[in-house]
Amino acid sequence: xxxxxxxxxxxxxxxxxxxxxxxxxxxxxxxxxxxxxxxxxxxxxxxxxxxxxxxxxxxxxxxxxxxxxxxxxxxxxxxxxxxxxxxxxxxxxxxxxxxxxxxxxxxxxxxxxxxxxxxxxxxxxxxxxxxxxxxxxxxxxxxxxxxxxxxxxxxxxxxxxxxxxxxxxxxxxxxxxxxxxxxxxxxxxxxxxxxxxxxxxxxxxxxxxxxxxxxxxxxxxxxxxxxxxxxxxxxxxxxxxxxxxxxxxxxxxxxxxxxxxxxxxxxxxxxxxxxxxxxxxxxxxxxxxxxxxxxxxxxxxxxxx
Amino acid sequence: xxxxxxxxxxxxxxxxxxxxxxxxxxxxxxxxxxxxxxxxxxxxxxxxxxxxxxxxxxxxxxxxx
Amino acid sequence: xxxxxxxxxxxxxxxxxxxxxxxxxxxxxxxxxxxxxxxxxxxxxxxxxxxxxxxxxxxxxxxxxxxxxxxxxxxxxxxxxxxxxxxxxxxxxxxxxxxxxxxxxxxxxxxxxxxxxxxxxxxxxxxxxxxxxxxxxxxxxxxxxxxxxxxxxxxxxxxxxxxxxxxxxxxxxxxxxxxxxxxxxxxxxxxxxxxxxxxxxxxxxxxxxxxxxxxxxxxxxxxxxxxxxxxxxxxxxxxxxxxxxxxxxxxxxxxxxxxxxxxxxxxxxxxxxxxxxxxxxxxxxxxxxxxxxxxxxxxxxxxxxxxxxxxxxxxxxxxxxxxxxxxxxxxxxxxxxxxxxxxxxxxxxxxxxxxxxxxxxxxxxxxxxxxxxxxxxxxxxxxxxxxxxxxxxxxxxxxxxxxxxxxxxxxxxxxxxxxxxxxxxxxxxxxxxxxxxxxxxxxxxxxxxxxxxxxxxxxxxxxxxx
Numbered sequence: 001x002x003x004x005x006x007x008x009x010x011x012x013x014x015x016x017x018x019x020x021x022x023x024x025x026x027x028x029x030x031x032x033x034x035x036x037x038x039x040x041x042x043x044x045x046x047x048x049x050x051x052x053x054x055x056x057x058x059x060x061x062x063x064x065x066x067x068x069x070x071x072x073x074x075x076x077x078x079x080x081x082x083x084x085x086x087x088x089x090x091x092x093x094x095x096x097x098x099x100x101x102x103x104x105x106x107x108x109x110x111x112x113x114x115x116x117x118x119x120x121x122x123x124x125x126x127x128x129x130x131x132x133x134x135x136x137x138x139x140x141x142x143x144x145x146x147x148x149x150x151x152x153x154x155x156x157x158x159x160x161x162x163x164x165x166x167x168x169x170x171x172x173x174x175x176x177x178x179x180x181x182x183x184x185x186x187x188x189x190x191x192x193x194x195x196x197x198x199x200x201x202x203x204x205x206x207x208x209x210x211x212x213x214x215x216x217x218x219x220x221x222x223x224x225x226x227x228x229x230x231x232x233x234x235x236x237x238x239x240x241x242x243x244x245x246x247x248x249x250x251x252x253x254x255x256x257x258x259x260x261x262x263x264x265x266x267x268x269x270x271x272x273x274x275x276x277x278x279x280x281x282x283x284x285x286x287x288x289x290x291x292x293x294x295x296x297x298x299x300x301x302x303x304x305x
Numbered sequence: 306x307x308x309x310x311x312x313x314x315x316x317x318x319x320x321x322x323x324x325x326x327x328x329x330x331x332x333x334x335x336x337x338x339x340x341x342x343x344x345x346x347x348x349x350x351x352x353x354x355x356x357x358x359x360x361x362x363x364x365x366x367x368x369x370x
Numbered sequence: 371x372x373x374x375x376x377x378x379x380x381x382x383x384x385x386x387x388x389x390x391x392x393x394x395x396x397x398x399x400x401x402x403x404x405x406x407x408x409x410x411x412x413x414x415x416x417x418x419x420x421x422x423x424x425x426x427x428x429x430x431x432x433x434x435x436x437x438x439x440x441x442x443x444x445x446x447x448x449x450x451x452x453x454x455x456x457x458x459x460x461x462x463x464x465x466x467x468x469x470x471x472x473x474x475x476x477x478x479x480x481x482x483x484x485x486x487x488x489x490x491x492x493x494x495x496x497x498x499x500x501x502x503x504x505x506x507x508x509x510x511x512x513x514x515x516x517x518x519x520x521x522x523x524x525x526x527x528x529x530x531x532x533x534x535x536x537x538x539x540x541x542x543x544x545x546x547x548x549x550x551x552x553x554x555x556x557x558x559x560x561x562x563x564x565x566x567x568x569x570x571x572x573x574x575x576x577x578x579x580x581x582x583x584x585x586x587x588x589x590x591x592x593x594x595x596x597x598x599x600x601x602x603x604x605x606x607x608x609x610x611x612x613x614x615x616x617x618x619x620x621x622x623x624x625x626x627x628x629x630x631x632x633x634x635x636x637x638x639x640x641x642x643x644x645x646x647x648x649x650x651x652x653x654x655x656x657x658x659x660x661x662x663x664x665x666x667x668x669x670x671x672x673x674x675x676x677x678x679x680x681x682x683x684x685x686x687x688x689x690x691x692x693x694x695x696x697x698x699x700x701x702x703x704x705x706x707x708x709x710x711x712x713x714x715x716x717x718x719x720x721x722x723x724x725x726x727x728x729x730x731x732x733x734x735x736x737x738x739x740x741x742x743x744x745x746x747x748x749x750x751x752x753x754x755x756x757x758x759x760x761x762x763x764x765x766x767x768x769x770x771x772x773x774x775x776x777x778x779x780x781x782x783x784x785x786x787x788x789x790x791x792x793x794x795x796x797x798x799x800x801x802x803x804x805x806x807x808x809x810x811x812x813x814x815x816x817x818x819x820x821x822x823x824x825x826x827x828x829x830x831x832x833x834x835x836x
Contacts (some may be wrong), residue, residue: 009532011518016533018613020540023642027635037564053657056555060483068705071777072628073360076777079785087630090562094549095488098566098629102705102772103407107791127410132794136406136420140720150552155552192695223790236582237354241652289784311450311595313523318600319658327607329655333648335607340641347637349696355633 023246039059039090044189046160047092047182049151049167051161053212054182057090057175058142066103068134069186081284083110083190094158100218104135111186112267115280117237118228141176192267198245198291201265203256217299220292224284233303238281242304247275262293266302378459381606381737384466385442386729390818392434392473397814399427401807408510408800416482421579425492426480431717432490434473439725440584441469441508444531446732447591448512451528453521453802457514465507471502484554488569490576491545495556498546505542509535510583511771526607530587537579545572563630571622578618582684586653588728589681593657596731602659617642617649627704641694648690651758657681672744676727676751683758690715702773707796711765718758718764718810726750726817733821736828737828746820760806768799 005012016262027097031037046231047055058064071077073084085108090096114122122129124139207213222231228238239245246253247266257273261281266272286295349355379431406412406420413419449456456462476493484494493501512535516528524532543707550557560568578645590607594600601607623631623639661667667674690712691701730747736741741747775795778786 006529007522009513009524009528012524012529013513013532013536017536019616020533020537020619022616023621024540024571027623027638028567029621031563031632031635032560036562037567039563059485059487061419062425062483062485062487064487065421065424072701072704073356074628074701074777075360075363076779076785078364079779080776080789087563087632090630091566093562093565095558095560095565095569096562097487098626100489100705101707101709103578103793123808132790134407134410134793136410136415138415140415141447150555154551154555154557155376157549158557191308198711209663224788237799281821286785286789289780290654291780294478310453311521312598313451313521313525315588315598316594316600317604318602318660321602322521322604324603324659326603326655326659329606331650332648332651333613336645340645343644344637344641347640348634350634355741356628356636361416 036087037258038091039086039088039113041086041088041189044089045185046158047155049148049155049162049170049184050146050173050178050181051155052158052160052172053146053151053175054178055097055174057179058182061138061141064097064099066099066101068099068102068106068110070098070106071106077106081106082192084185084188084223089187090187092158092160107183107186108191109187109190109283111184111188112192113265113282114277116184117178118280119183120176121227121237123179124177130223138176138179139273142174143181143190144175146170146173146175146178186269195290200256200259200293202294203254205255205259205297206293207294207300208301210298213295214300214302216292217295217297217302220288220294224287224299233300236265241300246274247272247277249275258297258300259293262296372737377736378445378456378462379458381459381462381466382446382732382735384463385438385445385469386821388466388470388566388731389435389442389820390439390472390729391428393814394818395477395569396427396430396435397807397811399423399430401811402803404800404807405644405706405805408804410799416483420462422481422483423772425485426477428490429476429480429492430473432576433476436580436721436725438469438473439729440534440580441465443588443728443732444534444584446736447527447587448531449506451521451525451591452515452519454515454519455517456511457518458511458674461507465504465511468500468504468507471793472497472504475500479554482554486546486548486556486558488545488558489573491542491569491572493546494554495546495550495551496798497540497546498548505535505539505754508537514643515554525591526601526604526611527587527591529611530583530590533611534579534587536616537575538585541572541575541579545569558799563632566626567623567631567635570625572617574625575618577716578621581716582618583614583726585680585684585721588724589657589677592673592724592728593660593677596677597661597664597667597671598662599660599667602656602663606656608651610649611658613652614646614649617645621646621695624692624700627695627700628698640684640695640697643692647688651685653687654681654685658692664825670745672741672751673727673730676723676730677774679751679755680720680723680727683715683723687712702777703769706769706772707765707799708769708773711762711769713763715758715762718754718761722814723754726754729821733824734828737825739824739828742820742823742827746816750813750816750820753816754810755813757801757808757810757813759805760809761803762806764799764806768796771795771799 004017009155071081071087078084125137126135128132144205146166151170193234228236229241230236234240235241244250244252263283263285264283265283266277266279345351347354393425403423445456445462476497479497480492480493485492486494512531549559549561550556557566590601620642621639623635624643627636661674661678694712695704730741772792775787775792780786
């Protein structure tokens with residue numbers, strides 16, 4: 001029997017195909033026919049034409065070669081990026097863009113973390129935000145207009161709902177607008193959980209005036225905060241941190257209040273002590289321990305003079 | 306141009322044609338046995354393990370510290 | 371025994387020359403993107419940013435250099451083992467032209483950003499159709515020749531050739547099923563988790579049936595041919611072949627460990643990946659035992675060391691890869707530089723080493739001459755070996771370091787390093803990696819020079835008319 005096989009090429013090819021198909025059927029075809037491979041979160045929305053065009057730009061520019069889009073259920077990973085990825089989040093992703101390499105950070109929970117202006121600025125010049133970043137500059141995307149008829153062909157091909165007005169709105173939009181729109185919806189179908197321990201036991205900054213702490217705080221501020229709040233603290237993409245306007249309302253606030261904003265961030269409409277946040281400040285509690293946050297605040301305080 | 310044709314006998318050793326090194330056999334069967342264990346231990350339907358549960362466990366351990 | 375008919379050497383030669391050409395393109399772009407990793411000013415938008423170049427690098431080398439060499443050498447081996455010229459020689463020649471057109475269009479379309487965003491299946495749908503047509507032509511020539519063979523018994527290399535032709539056809543067609551939106555844009559037919567599962571079933575088996583089975587076909591043919599020593603155990607070859615072919619298709623999910631893919635598929639992927647060590651080492655052991663009957667060949671026959679080092683890296687690769695798939699290891703190193711480190715040990719250490727040795731064997735044969743310089747071949751060997759080792763080892767170190775920094779926490783439980791603090795620690799290793807790449811490239815230049823001079827030295831190329 002065995003000898004025959006190695007003398008009969010057609011039979012050999014058929015047997016090889018069968019052997020190949022066993023694993024293929026078991027791990028790919030059968031699962032595909034079951035609902036476990038097609039889950040969908042209830043509040044997951046299909047991409048709008050603009051978002052889909054942004055996703056196309058993401059694919060075209062090969063963003064997925066350096067950025068992943070899946071947070072693994074591992075403790076430090078959830079701390080760094082946010083809630084781990086759920087199967088039901090990706091129902092409209094043709095194809096999935098989970099990636100295989102993190103030269104840059106994971107983007108599964110990037111949506112809503114920073115304001116649009118942050119992304120426009122960062123695409124334009126990543127090194128302005130992170131001087132040692134190796135990300136290429138992508139400001140030139142704004143020179144490429146979105147083609148509304150191509151966008152319509154795409155949403156049609158995927159069967160996503162859209163209106164004529166959606167397509168009309170694309171006129172005048174460019175690829176940079178589109179990719180920012182896409183980035184801002186990434187991962188938003190899963191509610192953000194408040195970070196583990198945003199609170200400090202102290203209500204007064206214990207490090208105010210401490211020279212060593214101010215030096216540490218300056219270093220952290222320059223690399224993490226200056227891009228939005230300005231090197232001198234007088235604001236830019238984000239508000240000034242040296243005046244007495246906090247969450248768009250004048251009046252001094254306590255150190256605990258500022259600590260909470262840095263640790264927890266602000267999400268749109270969030271209320272803290274009667275003030276309403278516009279959103280856009282990411283939480284830093286998982287990146288900075290208590291001392292570091294107080295040190296940054298000590299530095300901010302020193303900028304006031 | 307002429308070229309000597311291949312003789313299939315030159316490709317396959319005669320005396321050792323049926324040899325299977327013992328170390329390799331140990332590896333072969335060892336991996337199958339290990340595979341059965343791993344399949345049991347990490348398949349939710351068999352052992353109850355799942356990556357979500359493992360994650361929940363890992364953050365509980367963290368809280369105790 | 372000799373024969374009075376002539377083999378179709380020009381097609382074989384054409385594939386080898388094309389393969390080397392695309393190899394140069396792919397390697398130069400590889401060096402370029404390795405510099406972009408630590409010097410972002412080397413990005414020149416829109417066509418020469420990392421995101422566009424990386425895919426030209428991977429496709430250029432996997433399909434230009436890799437497949438080009440595979441087509442040429444498969445035709446060479448098949449003619450010898452079937453003891454007859456190619457069936458449909460004109461179709462084979464058309465295959466050569468179509469291959470070059472396809473790779474050229476592939477490179478241009480990828481520079482232009484037409485990208486399906488499925489790793490190793492990036493080409494847009496019109497090119498997918500061209501690739502499928504090309505593969506059908508290849509299959510017709512190979513099967514036609516094998517069916518009309520003049521040697522009843524099919525040698526191991528022919529098994530690997532047949533399974534490559536069959537497997538790639540299935541893999542490529544299924545994963546490239548897409549919904550076209552325009553001529554240059556399509557969307558994967560599958561979505562989300564399912565899309566991931568299909569893609570990595572394809573992606574890992576593209577590695578299996580482009581970087582493994584074809585190279586084993588070469589190994590099993592050229593090792594006995596160049597050393598004159600027969601393969602140690604036929605039975606070991608048989609068991610290794612069937613268990614490799616059976617197990618490979620289950621393993622794709624090891625790329626998706628700890629993603630939302632159902633746990634049971636991940637676990638099956640890991641189990642079969644670990645099992646693959648056995649058939650892989652079956653070939654490694656078979657190679658070692660073969661040469662063990664006369665180790666002096668390592669010194670006296672310059673090609674032997676290419677094959678033995680090649681199969682050694684294959685062996686290391688097939689331990690490294692499965693280990694990386696284990697959940698406990700994957701936690702630490704997935705998404706780090708160890709992943710490209712792993713790929714490059716396979717491609718630079720095993721695939722290129724073995725294919726280069728096969729080309730060293732084939733070119734003098736079809737030009738009816740001897741190699742231009744064994745000394746240059748030895749220099750080539752040491753350069754590519756050292757270059758590859760620097761590359762692989764720096765990627766291991768920086769990969770493990772990255773993974774450790776991402777996981778590191780302060781005593782109070784907060785993360786010890788921001789992403790950026792982890793990133794900057796890669797830079798020195800990435801610079802070393804570029805150095806490794808340069809050394810490897812110099813080695814390849816020695817190789818190309820040696821092949822070119824051999825061709826020049828060779829007498830007239832025997833023409834294909836049978």
